[in-house]
Amino acid sequence: MRVASRILPVLLVLLLWEGSTRLGFVSRAALPPFTVVMQALAGLVADGSLWANAAKSVPRSLVGFAAALVVGTLLGGGMALSRPFRTLVNPLVQVLYPLPKSALIPLLLVWFGLGDTSKSVLVFLGCLLPVVLSTFNGIAGVNEVLVWSARSMGASRAAVLWDVLLPAASPQILTGVRTAIAFMFLLMVSSELVIATNGLGYMIGALGDRGAYPAMFAVILVVSALGFAADAGFQAMSAHWLRWRE
Amino acid sequence: MPEAGSREAIGVEISRVTHRYAPRNGAQVTALANISLGIPRNQFHALLGPSGCGKSTLLYLIGGFIPVQEGEIRTASGLVRGPGPERGIVFQNFALFPWKTVKANVLYALAQRGSRGSEADQRAQHFIDMVHLTGFEGSYPAQLSGGMQQRAAIARTLATDPDILLMDEPFGALDAQTRRIMQEELLGIWRASRKTVVFVTHDVAEAVYLADSISVMSARPGRIQQRIETDFNNRNDPGILRNPEFVDTVEHVWELVRAEVDATKAGRAAA
Amino acid sequence: MSGAVLPAPVPAPNLQRLRQAAGSCVALGGLLVFWAVAGQREWIDPFLLPPLGEVLQRLLEDVQFGEFATNAGLTVYRTALGFLIACVLGIPLGIAVARSAALRWFCAPLISVGFPMPKIAFLPVFILWFGVYDTSKIVMVAFASAFTLVASAEAGMRGVDKVLVWSARGMGAGPVGLFFQVLIPAALPQIFTGLQIALPTALITAIASEMLMGGAGLGGAMLQAGRFADSVGVYAGIVETAAVGMLVVAAMARLRRGLLHWHPEFARR
Numbered sequence: 001m002r003v004a005s006r007i008l009p010v011l012l013v014l015l016l017w018e019g020s021t022r023l024g025f026v027s028r029a030a031l032p033p034f035t036v037v038m039q040a041l042a043g044l045v046a047d048g049s050l051w052a053n054a055a056k057s058v059p060r061s062l063v064g065f066a067a068a069l070v071v072g073t074l075l076g077g078g079m080a081l082s083r084p085f086r087t088l089v090n091p092l093v094q095v096l097y098p099l100p101k102s103a104l105i106p107l108l109l110v111w112f113g114l115g116d117t118s119k120s121v122l123v124f125l126g127c128l129l130p131v132v133l134s135t136f137n138g139i140a141g142v143n144e145v146l147v148w149s150a151r152s153m154g155a156s157r158a159a160v161l162w163d164v165l166l167p168a169a170s171p172q173i174l175t176g177v178r179t180a181i182a183f184m185f186l187l188m189v190s191s192e193l194v195i196a197t198n199g200l201g202y203m204i205g206a207l208g209d210r211g212a213y214p215a216m217f218a219v220i221l222v223v224s225a226l227g228f229a230a231d232a233g234f235q236a237m238s239a240h241w242l243r244w245r246e
Numbered sequence: 247m248p249e250a251g252s253r254e255a256i257g258v259e260i261s262r263v264t265h266r267y268a269p270r271n272g273a274q275v276t277a278l279a280n281i282s283l284g285i286p287r288n289q290f291h292a293l294l295g296p297s298g299c300g301k302s303t304l305l306y307l308i309g310g311f312i313p314v315q316e317g318e319i320r321t322a323s324g325l326v327r328g329p330g331p332e333r334g335i336v337f338q339n340f341a342l343f344p345w346k347t348v349k350a351n352v353l354y355a356l357a358q359r360g361s362r363g364s365e366a367d368q369r370a371q372h373f374i375d376m377v378h379l380t381g382f383e384g385s386y387p388a389q390l391s392g393g394m395q396q397r398a399a400i401a402r403t404l405a406t407d408p409d410i411l412l413m414d415e416p417f418g419a420l421d422a423q424t425r426r427i428m429q430e431e432l433l434g435i436w437r438a439s440r441k442t443v444v445f446v447t448h449d450v451a452e453a454v455y456l457a458d459s460i461s462v463m464s465a466r467p468g469r470i471q472q473r474i475e476t477d478f479n480n481r482n483d484p485g486i487l488r489n490p491e492f493v494d495t496v497e498h499v500w501e502l503v504r505a506e507v508d509a510t511k512a513g514r515a516a517a
Numbered sequence: 518m519s520g521a522v523l524p525a526p527v528p529a530p531n532l533q534r535l536r537q538a539a540g541s542c543v544a545l546g547g548l549l550v551f552w553a554v555a556g557q558r559e560w561i562d563p564f565l566l567p568p569l570g571e572v573l574q575r576l577l578e579d580v581q582f583g584e585f586a587t588n589a590g591l592t593v594y595r596t597a598l599g600f601l602i603a604c605v606l607g608i609p610l611g612i613a614v615a616r617s618a619a620l621r622w623f624c625a626p627l628i629s630v631g632f633p634m635p636k637i638a639f640l641p642v643f644i645l646w647f648g649v650y651d652t653s654k655i656v657m658v659a660f661a662s663a664f665t666l667v668a669s670a671e672a673g674m675r676g677v678d679k680v681l682v683w684s685a686r687g688m689g690a691g692p693v694g695l696f697f698q699v700l701i702p703a704a705l706p707q708i709f710t711g712l713q714i715a716l717p718t719a720l721i722t723a724i725a726s727e728m729l730m731g732g733a734g735l736g737g738a739m740l741q742a743g744r745f746a747d748s749v750g751v752y753a754g755i756v757e758t759a760a761v762g763m764l765v766v767a768a769m770a771r772l773r774r775g776l777l778h779w780h781p782e783f784a785r786r
Binding site: 005006007008009010012013030087088089090091092094095097098099100101102103104105106107109110111181185186188189190193194195201204205208213216217220223224227228230231232 | 622623637721725739752
Binding site: 306309310311328329330331333334335337339341343344345346347354355358359386387388389402403406 | 678680681683684685686687688689690694698699702703705777778779780781783784
């Protein structure tokens with residue numbers, strides 16, 4: 001029942017979309033009816049182009065994302081646990097933080113051209129900071145009495161890190177990862193709209209240039225759905241991992 | 247149970263009030279069951295009981311913040327239908343407006359009563375002085391300690407000149423030393439203004455020290471298990487806490503409360 | 518006890534902060550030195566990492582000949598206007614959603630669906646609808662920032678401690694006074710946090726839009742440099758963009774301190 005009431009508003013909007021375009025309140029050239037968009041989508045699925053482009057977009061973005069997770073947690077953790085390390089790394093963080101990550105797109109064009117690498121590196125750089133910051137804040141913010149309790153029970157430093165610090169910091173770290181997921185999609189689409197020859201973002205641009213608007217809308221919906229699904233899936237996993245939190 | 251007395255002598259009159267609510271994942275809970283209680287004007291009355299016995303709920307019902315489901319609550323101003331300045335409330339977490347200074351908080355209360363300008367300014371200062379916060383009018387709540395914030399909250403509530411002062415474990419968030427000082431100061435303020443006070447607490451000694459009359463409440467569903475009159479005329483004697491009569495009363499009341507705490511633990515509903 | 522305020526701050530934390538800042542400067546300086554040396558000795562292909570000197574020179578030229586002002590000005594203009602539109606439309610909507618159960622039922626699923634969408638994907642749609650000039654960019658920025666603003670305005674209103682409302686009502690406040698004098702100030706910290714998150718998003722979106730659509734502006738200039746293999750221009754553009762980004766973040770932080778000076782987060786403890 002709850003799920004139904006959550007879907008209903010979305011359905012209403014879709015209904016509004018279909019109705020206003022079919023009835024002519026909104027120009028069909030500007031906004032193709034929902035059903036027409038769905039037909040175009042079916043066509044893209046049938047001729048394999050949707051899958052082909054997705055198969056290009058997703059893996060290279062995931063590579064960058066995964067690398068950002070690994071490097072980010074290490075950097076953030078290192079910063080939280082070692083003051084000299086933090087002093088060393090901090091300026092990089094401070095400089096990168098206010099830089100709009102999309103500004104790196106031309107730079108990556110210069111470095112790696114139009115291929116897969118530029119996308120992976122862009123996603124890596126863009127997702128790095130949220131993970132670093134949330135890991136740092138998470139671990140640094142752990143109430144020290146938790147650590148003291150563990151040490152007084154005889155736990156080694158490594159055990160404290162693994163058994164106390166990481167779990168205690170996990171809510172915050174996971175929030176950072178969630179932000180990173182959003183950045184991944186943002187940078188994937190941005191870079192593919194601008195410096196790519198394949199991929200879902202490129203597909204949107206190309207379809208638009210060709211005037212194939214129903215298909216363009218279809219791919220936009222697919223990308224939005226992917227972003228939503230990734231976020232929802234991650235939230236579900238987080239809820240499961242964090243179920244000890246009342 | 248004492249009679250309500252004439253209308254003019256009424257502080258708060260609670261008649262057959264029952265309150266139920268349904269939590270999200272469970273059966274309906276009866277928080278208060280058929281409570282009837284008459285608090286005479288100018289009395290300092292304590293609602294005492296274990297956690298979850300509904301004493302705060304009863305306070306909020308008197309304050310008009312929760313609608314009365316069954317029964318009725320009356321004050322000298324008539325039937326309680328909603329919040330109103332004749333029933334001032336002080337909360338445990340102070341509820342000061344953090345974006346206003348102490349003085350601005352008090353002025354806000356005065357403004358609701360239509361008092362503005364230099365007249366309001368003087369009256370605000372009067373209340374700030376009364377709670378010994380002179381010199382801190384311009385401070386923001388975040389800059390003050392817990393005890394000082396509570397004084398400010400009391401000053402603000404007093405500024406609306408309420409007939410009835412509702413206090414929801416106001417000293418619960420303070421350390422023991424501050425608490426004791428605040429208790430003494432509260433008694434001083436009450437004696438000077440002679441308002442009706444309804445004071446919720448789970449601290450037996452605090453209730454016996456402060457109140458003229460204590461309603462010991464039973465565990466959920468909350469009922470008035472017993473009403474104890476505590477008539478210590480020499481309350482402002484600092485040796486009161488060692489007075490044998492005082493100590494006996496505290497023990498007696500504590501036994502009553504402990505029985506209720508045990509009842510809660512055993513899960514028995516009080517008869 | 519009544520006279521005691523909070524103890525004066527211990528001098529050590531300030532000294533610590535100074536040491537940290539110094540350390541950071543040293544690390545940053547080291548990085549720049551490495552860059553300068555690497556450029557000179559050509560450790561890295563000068564195309565990929567042009568010498569620091571050339572980048573600095575280009576930066577000076579950009580400022581001198583007004584390039585920086587023009588580009589940064591355009592980007593900031595588009596960002597600010599789009600952001601403002603999103604504020605004017607989004608914050609009241611968020612407040613309304615918090616107050617009305619019906620509106621909340623309708624909007625909450627739409628917001629939670631819209632939030633994680635990469636909204637930049639809609640840029641071609643806005644180009645289709647609004648053309649290739651400023652309007653489409655501004656609408657894109659507004660669209661991208663709006664979701665965060667609505668969500669944080671709603672959370673801010675919902676998160677107001679009910680004892681504040683009860684106190685005010687207990688003092689006799691009416692509904693209008695309650696809304697403007699109690700609810701809005703109490704919700705302000707969280708609403709402002711939403712602004713602080715949404716503004717960098719607006720800037721990223723503006724730059725990405727400029728890159729796609731070309732023309733003037735920091736994004737457009739950088740991409741053009743990239744396409745023409747003008748790596749010095751790209752680096753200079755990044756520094757300029759970072760500078761604008763830093764200014765924006767700093768300005769918002771300053772504004773927060775001014776508006777919310779009473780908040781415990783700024784209390785001297």
